[in-house]
Amino acid sequence: MSFDFPSDLIEASLTCKNLREKLDALPVDEVTRTDGTPVERKRPAKTYTEDEAAEVARLRAERLAAAEFVVTHPYWESVPAADRMKARAALKHHGETD
Template structure:
């Protein structure tokens, strides 16, 4: 049995994903091209869950980064009419080489997973409202996993 590509995702995401990482544990149970492709516990769901989890890990990582990828001076705007808010940013040292590499790795993984979901053969078997309904079910597949984990 060949493992879906999502199961071969970055191992470093395991600790970041916590309980939601259960999708990766089920990878060994699903085979590509099986009858499970209709989104039961099949590879399409595993890939979609991996996409959600990778995006969440990327967003969490991005909160630790400087506001600018390149070194930039800070700034402070003028007070706006009818408001007391003054927008400001401190100096940004830019990303380190390691941070740039990590962001690139996350973006490549997100692109790969997105492409795998969008080009999954299952979508060819549907059209019209059925396609929209099936896509919405897949979009919310992570919610049932979160409910089970709670």
């Protein structure tokens, strides 16, 4: 099944993905259990400078705005409810090559 996504929806989805990549590239502190065993998840570094903290806040706000745009886009009303999960997954991977 293919979906004809509007260009503004594709752009917002790509913006969301790009911002996530930028956030993922920021310094993080490792999370460990009390016995010292590392846990796979990480949290933002506690050692951000004021400028870095402001950049993190800006990136998060931009990503939230892009995600809200994607989720609330009128396009989804045109997709039958039974197909929306498939459509959202297809948008998430739009433009990727195997």
